[in-house]
Amino acid sequence: MTIKSEINLNSPSSEYLSHLSIDCVVFGFHENQLKVLLLESNFFEEWALPGGFVRHKETLEEAATRILQERTGVDEIFLTQFRVFSDPERKNPGFKPDSMQKAGISMENFDWLNQRFLSVGFYALIEFSKVNPQPDLYSSKCEWKNVEEVCSLMMDHNEILEAALETLRLQLRYQPIGYNLLPEKFTMPELQKLYETILGRELDRRNFQRKILSYKIVKRLPERRTGVAYKAPYLYSFDLDVYNRALTDGLSGDW
Amino acid sequence: MTIKSEINLNSPSSEYLSHLSIDCVVFGFHENQLKVLLLESNFFEEWALPGGFVRHKETLEEAATRILQERTGVDEIFLTQFRVFSDPERKNPGFKPDSMQKAGISMENFDWLNQRFLSVGFYALIEFSKVNPQPDLYSSKCEWKNVEEVCSLMMDHNEILEAALETLRLQLRYQPIGYNLLPEKFTMPELQKLYETILGRELDRRNFQRKILSYKIVKRLPERRTGVAYKAPYLYSFDLDVYNRALTDGLSGDW
Numbered sequence: 001m002t003i004k005s006e007i008n009l010n011s012p013s014s015e016y017l018s019h020l021s022i023d024c025v026v027f028g029f030h031e032n033q034l035k036v037l038l039l040e041s042n043f044f045e046e047w048a049l050p051g052g053f054v055r056h057k058e059t060l061e062e063a064a065t066r067i068l069q070e071r072t073g074v075d076e077i078f079l080t081q082f083r084v085f086s087d088p089e090r091k092n093p094g095f096k097p098d099s100m101q102k103a104g105i106s107m108e109n110f111d112w113l114n115q116r117f118l119s120v121g122f123y124a125l126i127e128f129s130k131v132n133p134q135p136d137l138y139s140s141k142c143e144w145k146n147v148e149e150v151c152s153l154m155m156d157h158n159e160i161l162e163a164a165l166e167t168l169r170l171q172l173r174y175q176p177i178g179y180n181l182l183p184e185k186f187t188m189p190e191l192q193k194l195y196e197t198i199l200g201r202e203l204d205r206r207n208f209q210r211k212i213l214s215y216k217i218v219k220r221l222p223e224r225r226t227g228v229a230y231k232a233p234y235l236y237s238f239d240l241d242v243y244n245r246a247l248t249d250g251l252s253g254d255w
Numbered sequence: 256m257t258i259k260s261e262i263n264l265n266s267p268s269s270e271y272l273s274h275l276s277i278d279c280v281v282f283g284f285h286e287n288q289l290k291v292l293l294l295e296s297n298f299f300e301e302w303a304l305p306g307g308f309v310r311h312k313e314t315l316e317e318a319a320t321r322i323l324q325e326r327t328g329v330d331e332i333f334l335t336q337f338r339v340f341s342d343p344e345r346k347n348p349g350f351k352p353d354s355m356q357k358a359g360i361s362m363e364n365f366d367w368l369n370q371r372f373l374s375v376g377f378y379a380l381i382e383f384s385k386v387n388p389q390p391d392l393y394s395s396k397c398e399w400k401n402v403e404e405v406c407s408l409m410m411d412h413n414e415i416l417e418a419a420l421e422t423l424r425l426q427l428r429y430q431p432i433g434y435n436l437l438p439e440k441f442t443m444p445e446l447q448k449l450y451e452t453i454l455g456r457e458l459d460r461r462n463f464q465r466k467i468l469s470y471k472i473v474k475r476l477p478e479r480r481t482g483v484a485y486k487a488p489y490l491y492s493f494d495l496d497v498y499n500r501a502l503t504d505g506l507s508g509d510w
Contacts, residue, residue: 019272060341086315173505174429203510250428252507
């Protein structure tokens with residue numbers, strides 16, 4: 001099902017601020033893979049981050065939430081600003097007249113759409129299973145893609161995705177991560193895989209386990225993962241009291 | 256001496272992007288006080304953060320560097336974006352026609368100056384002694400003010416300052432701080448005072464010392480501070496190898 005998009009590209013200047021766009025990097029974790037939500041655009045025949053423009057009376061946060069809802073069908077996601085991408089040479093998206101005409105967008109608005117845009121990057125970590133991605137009118141597909149296998153995206157969207165990952169990497173230094181991404185019960189290798197995907201490199205199994213346990217943010221459950229061939233691994237869950245305190249005070253504790 | 260400002264307020268739309276401004280929060284540390292660089296505006300008769308607009312062909316970083324140079328005489332500062340302030344109800348600065356006319360700004364540009372602005376906040380930590388603040392044409396004063404004693408600022412600049420402090424507080428969780436702010440040799444109480452001003456609360460002396468020493472980012476020097484009434488305190492300096500590694504890997508070390 002395609003939802004009705006409310007993006008108004010026929011009178012953009014009356015509805016949206018000029019020069020400013022928003023791009024959303026939405027991460028999920030599924031089957032041991034860090035995923036990102038991408039759209040395939042009708043106009044560009046390229047994959048892109050869900051993005052859009054800012055209405056005259058909206059905050060950036062309101063705009064980002066609306067854009068994500070309109071373009072992917074995903075509701076009530078808490079998005080966080082992480083950087084504005086402002087290179088004046090940001091690649092032009094290369095609008096194609098024929099596909100835009102097919103979508104009912106008048107040629108007069110090419111100038112508006114082809115102006116310089118500074119794009120505010122937002123990111124979110126969400127629970128994979130709660131999302132049912134749906135493309136809007138201007139997209140043919142909306143899908144989760146493995147972060148490690150993302151192809152060449154529209155404009156500078158690969159750079160925006162990389163910068164969002166960089167923000168997560170920094171977050172790993174001082175905050176616990178995983179509560180919104182992992183199922184309630186998980187194994188130590190699953191948690192390690194999440195960290196490895198964000199860091200973009202392999203970690204030593206023993207060091208990782210020692211360090212995670214030293215922060216006391218996870219507790220080992222009496223159960224083990226069943227149905228695996230070799231030795232059944234222990235299951236863990238987050239200790240939410242400690243986890244939430246570490247979100248506020250940092251992993252190394254308060255000053 | 257007043258430096259020649261290059262801010263062009265007589266033909267703003269031809270020179271600058273609409274809707275977008277920049278505000279810079281520049282921190283320094285002097286005589287045991289965290290300071291912030293403020294201007295007193297000719298137009299508003301209020302104190303404000305150094306701010307300005309973005310040229311059509313500039314990145315935000317280039318614009319912030321130029322603005323800070325033009326408005327305060329401060330050169331070669333590494334500024335970091337930290338948030339965009341986008342409330343559509345951000346208070347109007349309340350331009351006064353008479354003081355603007357005095358400054359040679361034509362009335363026709365009131366509309367441009369009174370439009371909605373989203374402001375990108377930048378911050379920097381700099382060495383107090385390296386700065387010789389100088390007001391631009393549109394300001395009567397440019398001075399360091401104690402962060403703890405900052406009065407009511409123009410528009411939402413108190414909120415922007417508070418958000419910059421919030422960013423520093425977060426940074427204290429995972430990174431060392433102080434190298435750009437403190438003199439080469441400092442006492443433990445001086446370092447503690449820096450942390451206390453950023454955190455906005457007092458810390459326990461022993462806990463603070465124990466924690467700082469556990470990160471090994473400072474080393475005790477053989478000398479003591481002389482010329483003090485009571486017991487002469489030890490001097491410390493940063494161990495730059497460890498300090499720089501902690502900047503990259505975080506205080507609690509790499510994963």
